[in-house]
Amino acid sequence: MGELINRKILLIKRPEKEPDATHFKMVEAPVPDLKDEEILIQSLYLSVDPGMREMMKDQKSYTPPFQLNEVLTGRSIGRVIQSKNLNFVPGDIVYERLGWQDYSISDGKHTEKIDPNIAPISTYLGVLGVPGLCAYFGLVEIGKPQSGETVVVSGAAGAVGMIAGQIAKLLGCRVVGIAGSDHKNQYLINELGFDVAINYKTTTDIRADLQEACPNGVDVYFDNVGGDITDVVLNLINYHARIVLCGQISQYNLENPEVGPRNLNLLIKNSAMMKGFVVYDYADKNEEAISELACWIRTGQLKYKENMIKGLENAPQAFANLFQSKSFGKQLIKVSEYHEE
């Protein structure tokens, strides 16, 4: 395989605040020969996730941190182009945490084959992948919204928020989204059926806006953002409210944790429950969830939005965009063409 040159995106410096081009570097190296049991996978799509920001910190978490001067890894879809493993043949489309690079070598142990005939293969990184499952499990298993209840979603125009809001609508709820631009909010209302969408960047009084949007208070808060937006929502929760902690994107870029009011007493006064989760907690229900999500997509009840950027070299910028409200829907990088599309 000496003729194949592999481009890789390395993490060369841990971001202290916002990530930018200086934290990453692209290098080239020849692809080594395969050993027994190995497969060579060509990257087709890379998922660009806010959660990767947490893995750039040198800290204990549910996933080990990225190492400096190593290739970044993330959820990806690829094509097997060479195989010394009996379970895979060239042409197989697979899902795995691949490197942010053109070609990855894998032992196949964590490589899942994907049937490209069921849905566009990129959706396995979005609505049928981790973001869709986060929205589904967070809402259904933790938020447990009842028909007629009010659900507030922060980060509503992100990959998870859009799906969480739509599922809440499917369950018969009043749904209020919070996002960072009027353009996104129009989409949430007109295309996805949100009842209200609040632009947190331009509002002069987010509390008044939320209060008006939630005349019966907040029963479920699906939080992707954290920070002062969460403070405002907590002040409007109802008795027995459920707060789903899916992400805290407002905090990921901070060198030291931001401070905010100590307001846990609001949970006591309202007998409210708050729960964090990671998608793997519900892995035994993945199949059921994917089947339900796929069904809603087929019937047109659930829409998804992909923000596809072409070129491995653009992955660092796409990642930085996540933290500047520039991302809209599921952020993906197309590394190579999937010709069969």
Place this chain on the structure above:
Amino acid sequence: MGELINRKILLIKRPEKEPDATHFKMVEAPVPDLKDEEILIQSLYLSVDPGMREMMKDQKSYTPPFQLNEVLTGRSIGRVIQSKNLNFVPGDIVYERLGWQDYSISDGKHTEKIDPNIAPISTYLGVLGVPGLCAYFGLVEIGKPQSGETVVVSGAAGAVGMIAGQIAKLLGCRVVGIAGSDHKNQYLINELGFDVAINYKTTTDIRADLQEACPNGVDVYFDNVGGDITDVVLNLINYHARIVLCGQISQYNLENPEVGPRNLNLLIKNSAMMKGFVVYDYADKNEEAISELACWIRTGQLKYKENMIKGLENAPQAFANLFQSKSFGKQLIKVSEYHEE
């Protein structure tokens, strides 16, 4: 009844920070005659609760705030001394939210008769009353500790904390208490069987102490206190930890909420659950809980401690003591003698 003079404790000023004598006033007034259906109750024991501090604020909560220049009310045990209500006769011992006064007139609708032969009547304000039920429901219904897990209790020498810690021991857990004096901590360890007790006032490094006390991390945190103690504990929680929010006494006296680090991401990383509650949430299970608590007391497996102060006039000071680590066990005021004791 013109000959009976009633002493009453009024709230005359809302405390902005620590409550003290200037916020209360004792006045005297004759007891009016009973109307039909009414009963006259002589106060025997008054419960002095940290939660009353929250009701001194003019804010929306699960119980309406105290009104200025009105008599304070709280959970109490009394004796019926006159009755125009067929359901009660003089001599009945009753539980009700009575005024902080010598005599209260009630319509009997929320008056519960107590059998003084089952347990000392004062325990219906402590281990068999709301504090005991808070400890029981918080731990059993929310914390759900498994044998072998580590349970941390803040405010461990308070009425609720002592019982919560002992129940956790009965369930087979390692129990670590946090309290404000060595004297209390010796009691927690030597009398109540806590494994470790940390003095948060004298420690130079509470995080190191807690880490040493919880070598396997924290599975359940029963929080009566909030504030920076909670921050420290949250940094040590395990995967799937449960945080029981029972009280936030460190915050009640603050004019404006204290600020602290935004650390909800710790709940995400550990898939942890945090839940506030009020004891009435579980009212349908009261009987079962009281029966179990009473059984543990009879068998000597559960001990309780009452801090009994004599004299209605001392109630404001007893209340102020709660916030200065001067209280130890269940704080009660004996207003009149219960002669049959």
